[in-house]
Amino acid sequence: MPELPEVEVVRRGLVDHVVGRRVTSVGVLDVRSLRRHVAGPEDFALRLTGRTVVDARRRGKYLWLPLDDGDALLAHLGMSGQMLVSEPDAPLQKHLKVTLDLEDGTQLRFVDQRIFGGLALSEDGAELPAEVAHIARDPLDPLFDPAEFASRLKRRETGVKRALLDQSLISGVGNIYADEALWRVPLHYARNTRTLRRAEVDTLLHHVTEVMAEALEQGGTSFDALYVNVNGASGYFDRSLNAYGREGEPCGRCGTAMRRSPFMNRSSYWCPRCQPRPRNGRF
Numbered sequence: 001m002p003e004l005p006e007v008e009v010v011r012r013g014l015v016d017h018v019v020g021r022r023v024t025s026v027g028v029l030d031v032r033s034l035r036r037h038v039a040g041p042e043d044f045a046l047r048l049t050g051r052t053v054v055d056a057r058r059r060g061k062y063l064w065l066p067l068d069d070g071d072a073l074l075a076h077l078g079m080s081g082q083m084l085v086s087e088p089d090a091p092l093q094k095h096l097k098v099t100l101d102l103e104d105g106t107q108l109r110f111v112d113q114r115i116f117g118g119l120a121l122s123e124d125g126a127e128l129p130a131e132v133a134h135i136a137r138d139p140l141d142p143l144f145d146p147a148e149f150a151s152r153l154k155r156r157e158t159g160v161k162r163a164l165l166d167q168s169l170i171s172g173v174g175n176i177y178a179d180e181a182l183w184r185v186p187l188h189y190a191r192n193t194r195t196l197r198r199a200e201v202d203t204l205l206h207h208v209t210e211v212m213a214e215a216l217e218q219g220g221t222s223f224d225a226l227y228v229n230v231n232g233a234s235g236y237f238d239r240s241l242n243a244y245g246r247e248g249e250p251c252g253r254c255g256t257a258m259r260r261s262p263f264m265n266r267s268s269y270w271c272p273r274c275q276p277r278p279r280n281g282r283f
Helices: 004-017 041-048 146-155 160-164 175-184 198-217
Strands: 023-028 057-059 062-066 072-076 081-086 096-102 107-112 118-122 259-263 266-270
Touching: 004 057, 004 062, 004 081, 004 198, 023 041, 041 118, 072 081, 146 198, 160 175, 175 198, 175 266
Parallel strands: none
Antiparallel strands: 023 096, 057 062, 062 072, 072 118, 081 107, 096 107, 259 266
């Protein structure tokens, strides 16, 4: 699933290629991608046609395009959603779901192979859609409060990686960047948050911010063709990964073979020497 760096790359592409353009027509090829728009595809197309996109914003992994009438086009990429800017006569992608024709002659396409993502119109949602108001700010947000994050984290009693993936506590962090940040600290993913010293929390937050900023500079992480930017290009941060996906490979710090453990229907990658499992960890 795209995490903060990948979604931010897409947002920046939308700023360059979509903001300031008026939607001249809407095509709905698969209504499943509009299931979050409860009024239905006809209402979606009618309300969006003629509107001008005035900005592109993000909260964690959610994107929204504020419109000139105060509403917003809300987009969630899910596991495989793509926002692509194309020429109208360009070949149609196999999993194309929704098209927006823009007044400059280009077309914004929503492509989604696994259909976990989707689009919807959020009424009066230009500033912050109600649908994402529960999502916490992310570490790259200028209004993110490190002290508040540290205080809330210390009040939890859970594994530190589980806390990092809690989008109501800190947004934008997913499986890949959590593993990378924990390797850099280093901390084991099951370390109980109540046992963390403030210095460890500060170091963890520093590395979470650092790894996502580095990934953003490299266009995000692409393991396959499911994540691309608005021009269809892949990111290349996967070449810089120290933990995620490196089971059996030597740790870049101590040389010990990296391990993989099941975690929340996914996997955690860690070094048994640098990140020893906590003796009393219950998570």
